[in-house]
């Protein structure tokens with residue numbers, strides 16, 4: 598079998614965590630791309646690239662990819678992932694920690710990142726390119742949309758729906774049967790007792806509406822990639 602060479606898009610903390618999980622599982626990262634850095638922010642034997650021209654030259658050698666962009670940039674993560682799949686026929690790699698607990702009746706999509714100690718309940722769906730971070734819980738019968746980021750130690754109760762690219766801040770709690778609409782951001786340690794509308798930023802215990810914010814997806818770098 599040809600040597601594995603996974604591409605990590607991003608060279609900061611999310612990449613470091615992904616790299617550590619993949620190494621533990623005997624996988625091999627071949628390339629790290631981050632146009633905002635002069636060098637990766639952690640020790641790695643992978644080749645580091647920081648221009649679209651350089652990345653374009655190695656794309657045909659990549660055997661899969663992970664977009665390591667966390668925070669509230671789910672829409673960006675999804676756009677890059679879809680571009681790599683559509684234009685360069687690259688397959689996303691799922692990053693699922695050996696210490697995560699995923700119920701056999703749960704479903705996980707393409708390119709998900711499910712980190713150490715995360716817990717996914719019965720009949721829950723984690724959609725493509727979502728991240729469930731360290732020690733977060735998403736209980737039974739939830740629908741976690743594409744590009745969502747459930748941050749570390751957040752607790753999402755049963756039967757919750759989270760729309761595309763929304764974020765649930767670290768240590769936040771979402772009560773059962775609620776809907777967090779797409780693009781919403783739940784602040785760290787907030788308590789969600791009511792539905793949250795599209796692109797709303799909500800904070801506090803109980804949560805209050807702070808503002809509405811639409812995030813822009815930047816396609817300038819992917820537009821420079823050539824096959």
Ligand SMILES: CC(C)(COP(=O)(O)OP(=O)(O)OC[C@H]1O[C@@H](n2cnc3c(N)ncnc32)[C@H](O)[C@@H]1OP(=O)(O)O)[C@@H](O)C(=O)NCCC(=O)NCCS
Nearest residue numbers: 667668748766767782783784785786787798799800801807
């Ligand atoms: C919700 C969030 C995105 C808002 O960020 P922001 O717009 O920069 O907010 P600011 O720091 O300008 O604060 C605005 C107001 O909201 C309050 N606030 C912000 N975050 C809050 C939180 N998590 N809980 C309670 N109040 C919060 C601030 O105290 C401030 O209140 P004031 O206007 O009465 O003084 C951010 O605070 C947050 O919680 N992000 C989650 C990050 C996270 O969990 N990261 C995990 C690692 S990936």
